[in-house]
Amino acid sequence: MSTIPSDLKYTKTHEWVRVEGDTALVGITDFAQQELSDIVYVEITALGKKVKQSEPIGFIEAVKATSDIYAPLSGEIIEANPQINKKEGDAPAMVNRDPYGLGWLCKIKITNPDELASLLDHEAYANLVQRSQHH
């Protein structure tokens, strides 16, 4: 079973968001990292850019597949996790080991706080995961 912390917000595309003031910390969920399995490379391609909600901001390479990362909120991508965005070693595997902690992906400076209401809470996200597991 995957972990779904109750103090985070979620997207339908399996990102999580932790709001700290006007900044959103973004990662992918435990369910998403399990689905992807061994993550070997992460790149935030939209670093420094202003992006709209749901636009691609980067991608994750796992051994079996590549997956896009989507902006959970509109804003400016102000930081990528320097411990993850490494091209060598097993640093990207931190996303597998600690998806809600050291494996965070990027920070977004929020430009439209109203969008927070459109994100899923942990119960709604848990329902979504349950449905994807039974398809």
Added chain:
Amino acid sequence: MSKTTPFYPRHLAAGGKMVEFAGYQLPIQFRGIIPEHHRVRTTVGVFDVSHMGRIKVWGRDALQFINQMTTNDASNLAVNQAQYSVMCYPDGGIVDDLVIYRLPDHYLLVVNGANNEKDTAWLREHLTGDVRLENVTTEVAQLAIQGPKSEACLQKISSIDLSPIGFYWAAEGTVAGVNVLISRTGYTGEDGFELYIPAEQALKVWDAVMAAGKEFEIEPIGLGARDTLRLEMKYCLYGNDIDQTTNPLEAGLGFVVKLDKPGGFIGVDVLQQVAREKPRRRLVCLETENRAIPRPKLTVYANGDPVGFVTSGTLSPSLNKGIALAYVQREFASVGNKLTIELRGTRHQVVVVAPPFYKHGSRKK
């Protein structure tokens, strides 16, 4: 409803992440694709390959039949010897790749799980003379034990001395008291064995193998690592690298195509022509310089023009870079040739390298 193999309860108990593959519930991974891959390269791992199709062929004309249906020459096989081969359509396209065993009183054809029904029907359609055929897939379980420590592990519970068994040879013996066929085969590039086990005794053998391998940190290995291991060796995967639209000569499988075999085989005329004119494209090994991973169906470019496409691609856990198989036009297929692929809008350089990608396997000659 998908089927299960006899080892299914052990996959669940070991925490396997189950997926449907070739109609069966099989583990894609247990601990993780990369650690499982390294386990096979360094010590020993166990694969459930019971989804493979197993077809028994016997009768007075069995050899002639097999020679007609497959591209390699089965008449060279000694008793207990195995042979890698290919079945072709009349147009040279590939029906399947397979392993043929000559056993004391019959032949055993081991085919890809996803092709089992298709292959059985194809073989039945062409039956002539005194040939009998029986699909024994469900009666027999198949377990692969692969890695440099596989002999040391299996010897502990085997009734026969394994050291004299050469690569692509087999012997009958008991493992954990169960009568099995033990063959020195596998698809990982490492030394290893495949066991053919009566299905009802499968769990007994699994448990004994796992106990015997404990000192070598034996682990069950999922389909994910099976794919990265075989790809590092440039072993073809049916459905990705070979299929009915490809022929064995362009796929680099010419070493199992005996074009002047007496009596020929289905597809020989077309393949002789391909050999004369040389294949217009080749299945080549491509390496990236970093962790950019080429995925199947990506276009391969030379000087900006499309010249081919990727059929398999992954991160090589052993080499820590992207590797891929791709069909490219013959003039761009030479080792050292620099080509490009496009990933998410960025062109990445790839270079044609000599097979296999991984050159340090423990496979016995």
